[in-house]
Amino acid sequence: MIGALVEAWAEFRVHRARVLLSLVGVVIAVAALAAVVGVGSIASQAQIEQLERGAGRPATLVLNPPYDPRTGKQADPAKLAAAFDQIVERYSITYAGSVLWSGGQAQFVDGVDAVQLTVVDPAYGPMHRVQLARGDWFSDRDELRLTPALVVSDAVWRRLGSPDLATHPTLTLIGRQPTTGVILGVLPPDPYVGNLQAYLLGSGYAALAPSAAPGASPLPMYEFWVPLELADPLAERIRAEVGAAFGEGWVVDVQRQDYLAWGAGDPLEPVRIVLLAIAGLILLLGALSLVNIALVTVRQRVREIGIRRAFGATAPRVFLAVLLESVVATVIAGFVGVVLAVILVQSDWIQGLIAPGLQDAVPFPVEAAVIGLVAATGVGALAGLLPALVAVRVKVVDAIRY
Amino acid sequence: MSLLVLEAVTRSVELPGGGRLEILRGIDLEVDAGDHVSIVGRSGSGKSTLLGLLGLIDDPSSGRIVFDGMPLARVSGGRRDRLRGRDVGFIFQQFHLLPGRTALENAMTPLLYARGRQFWRRERIATEMLERVGLGDRLQSTPDRLSGGEQQRVAIARALVRGPRLILADEPTGALDVDTGSAVMALLDEVAAASGAALITITHDPGIAAMAGRRFRLDEGVLRPVDAADRAVAAPPGGAP
Structure with missing residues (x-):
């Protein structure tokens, strides 16, 4: 050979x-x-x-707000948040947070325009591979700001005249109370996503929400990024624990939402x-x-x-x-x-x-x-x-x- | 025990129009180690066919060929190839060097089919053999850059690298001038004698044939020893054919 x-x-x-x-x-x-x-x-x-x-990295579990089909009642937001915190702590889940989509309005130089608001926790960034064209994503410290932090779409940034982020540009959002936020980061142009869009943290949304009263505002859903092999047993445990917190008769929906679960x-x-x-x-x-x-x-x-x-x-x-x-x-x-x-x-x-x-x-x-x-x-x-x-x-x- | 024995060997081929052409008839020959045998014959007398039989590359139509005590009829194709590679060295009239390869690569060719030490030390063995035939300074020359005499010396080195027991030279001086032919034959004779190998020279040149200890003539497929009368008319070594 x-x-x-x-x-x-x-x-x-x-x-x-x-x-x-x-x-x-x-x-x-x-x-x-x-x-x-x-x-x-x-x-x-x-x-x-x-x-x-869009849907988070594998495996992303999503906990939809529980409801009682007998009365049509929605979950108490504080109770749901407490249950979420307990789960995160018990299972040492590093990346977890709430997500809420809401409509809103923003004041621009040339008038007021509708803006798609996404209310998130800082963990949303790594969980959803959020990529910024300029500036930074939220950190935990941003929750403590008196002026809410914002991450806006390229369209919003351009509408504001493409300001330098080092000058701390602001955007005024109109809700229950007008709130002025500081822009931390700008998303890259994306033809697939709506034009005027802004991300903000839960603390900043409190003043914008239609009403603080239970049931008056839509409830957030909660996402958990967990190891793939633990996704099914953890979903089961979350379902059980939230179910126990709300009592019998409440429907608790926990599902995988990442692309691997679609079977596409x-x-x-x-x-x-x-x-x-x-x-x-x-x-x-x-x-x-x-x-x-x-x-x-x-x-x-x-x-x-x-x-x-x-x-x-x-x-x-x-x-x-x-x-x-x-x-x-x-x-x-x-x-x-x-x-x-x-x-x-x-x-x-x-x-x-x-x-x-x-x-x-x-x-x-x-x-x-x-x-x-x-x-x-x-x-x-x-x-x-x-x-x-x-x-x-x-x-x-x-x-x-x- | 003789190295090579041919007993009543015939070789015939079928003609396209039917019938058979007898090329060799009743050949008897015994060659011992160290023998120098020459076979003379005119063109078409069956010399090349006989060379094929002597070199273990063709089979007789009838009769028996025994190499080193082994009847060849019982030796399988692959084993015969290996036997030929190990024990038979060929020198062709037109040198048949591989074009594009250097003198060294040409001399190494048979060693590619050897095993063990011979294979792994092929470059050294071939270099030594080329030095022995006086081509130590032409190792990297390709055939187109060598003279006829040099090409034939490369062919001699190639035939000898595996230390064959039988050297078959087919018209070794046919493509050379008289002086170069004589020098090449003297060299071949010398290296064959030094290695103790049998040398069979097939030629149409009586002068070259006369250098052999045993001489035969092939005439219309029949091999006969050259008698004294034939020897008297044979030209001196290096003479014109």
């Missing part, structure tokens, strides 16, 4: 120009194949991050399959040209094969050497193709095109490199098979007279 490899390498070295030219198709195909898989991974990560921004397939799968099919086709065409060239080459090398046989090369050895020549060449082509794919996929331009604002950098997937190299080796073996069979059938007596 080592001898055959040495022979194959020598053959590649001597005929490198011809072999490299014949491998152009294989290099392109392997690069395409590896790039498709690589781009697919990055696009998937981008897709996942987008989903996590990869939305990019069809595109990836089409691209893989195209890459496979290119690989096939590359292999065909390789077979063609290898067959012609073997016919030209009849005398050489005869000489090798005269000096002791057995038929299986000749078969292996010719086969390995093809494999060695395509493995090198595969390596070049994979390197090209890595350069392409990891380039800032491509990454910016596929997944702008990706939080967790995706290294070039190992499986993409492995698939590329395995495909190249397979093509080499297939393309080498036919010439190897021809080489074995060479009659030594005739070959050395050739």
